Amino acid sequence: MGAKLGCNLLVGLCSMLALGILYYAPGRITLQGRGHISLYDKQGFILQLDSKLPLELIYEYNNSREGSCKPGFAAAKMTAIYPKFSKPVPIFLDPNYKKFSKIGEYLLPFGIKSQGKILDTVLSSTKSYGLGEELESLSCKTCIIVGNGGILSNKSLGHRIDQYDVVVRLNAAPVKGFEKDVGSKTTMRITYPEGAIQKIERYEAHSLFVLSAFKSVDLKWLQQVVFNQTPSSSEGFWKSVALKVPREPADIRILNPYFIQEASFNLIGLPYKNGQMGRGNIPTLGTVAITMALHICDEVAVVGFGYNLSTPHAPLHYYEKIMMSAIKKSWTHNIAKEKEFLVKLVKGGVIQDWTNGICGAKC
Template identity: 70%
Template structure:
């Protein structure tokens, strides 16, 4: 029989563990304050985002390559998963793409920085009339998503684009709307996405559009050396470790795909020393507010998505802002 003394001992042990965890977090917090508190305002803080992230996700480690390179098959966390959580079955086509892209980093200048400040610019209407453009352009790496326009919106969203992350259905269709000097990065959600990228990289005529849920770009005005494949680990980690979406045997299913914005933030946490965001957050209490800063579609157009769990993502992003892991310039999260 379990005695009352046994229960008491268990409760005491639990209390001790909770106290130890609390003191550990306090110690970590004070340690970070001491390490970064004396740096002048505006000076890049090496390792800051990862250190902050580890206080709320103790298993978080910074090392995870931003893009796939010729050694991609060695990435144990993704080589046994099908897209979007890995690249299983797509090895041959990825090899074919990487053979011609030849480059696998941000570029010599950015890759050599000892401390990188990055900002992920969301597409939200909340960016309108905030005049944050010059502030956004100050970051070393400016990440933009899908077809969000820059031309004509510089005052609010900036003019600099380091990388534009997208998938076939989200890619800019009008070649004139592409920036001159950004990297084109594919975040693949299905096997067909790799096939599409191969055609874009090899400048082939588009064949076989069955399987896309809307029309896709027929060409991408970028040299192969300016194209990259995002490491699918960020989709996997955001979904299962951070947001807590259903695992579903590691397959794409109802409500277990993170939005591209959260995937981009996860990528930045692994590869940047400081991470900021702007243009994130939907206010469903304002149905007539603009959904995106570059078009007239209203907030009321949002319907609960089959693939995403917006409320769970919001919880995760709020957690990051509250713990000072990321800085939200538009205060929408």
């Protein structure tokens, strides 16, 4: 019934276009003598989402060998559903960060305004600013973002996760003891001071430590970590922070704050608040990581995403016994708006959700 209605609507629109009753311009259809019917939502995403390949991409990807990495696929699909998407963005800050104008006028966490001195000090010591020679030499990269949701439990996805070129983990979510469900490979762990692993023995042997800075004290903490100094004060943090990170400076990175800016203002549509952090305008770290992956990865998958509040006794995280009912309304995040964005990515075939927690049967 729905397909028949869609076909009839399309035929009707084409007939009206042919008769000159309807006019088309990029992004809108205008009825003669009346207003326009937009093809896109407020953020710029196409309204009619599906995971089918657009005609222009069928020739390029339909004949790809099954299981092989498809170069540029995620960016092509993202552009198909969100034409404003622009891929070339530095993943980590490097000494040339001042040339990237999109972050220069914003304070943390959306930019680097007023942080030049400390950034220069830290970056001059880390001296490494990429994913590493081996990964950067790949002509096609598959990436998976491992969320911390309880939905990961008992799925036995560990082996599948480890097959990806880039495995991204978040905050202090443990690996040891949970390998069957979450895998054992970690390419990078994105965190902030309050979310970082505090027990040294729980760190993986090899991975990049990536700071996502939300406030100026976060960068001061990172500076102390890089120079192997014990943080002198807990002032400015909302909970205890790691006192030491067992990583050499060459294994430490600073995530480009543009990904927070892009996710918040452009993709999700959270309140602008004069470009400053405020109530309900900070995306979760998981969504920031997905936004990053769309810029650096050819194919993107996620696991462990999605909170089902209708199951209050389900585990909130895969590694602890806290229940879903523990979720309180967040001051900084807007989970409902964020979910709308993630559903668009799944429905549009931009990302694959292996635990099916983002939109469930709706996709």
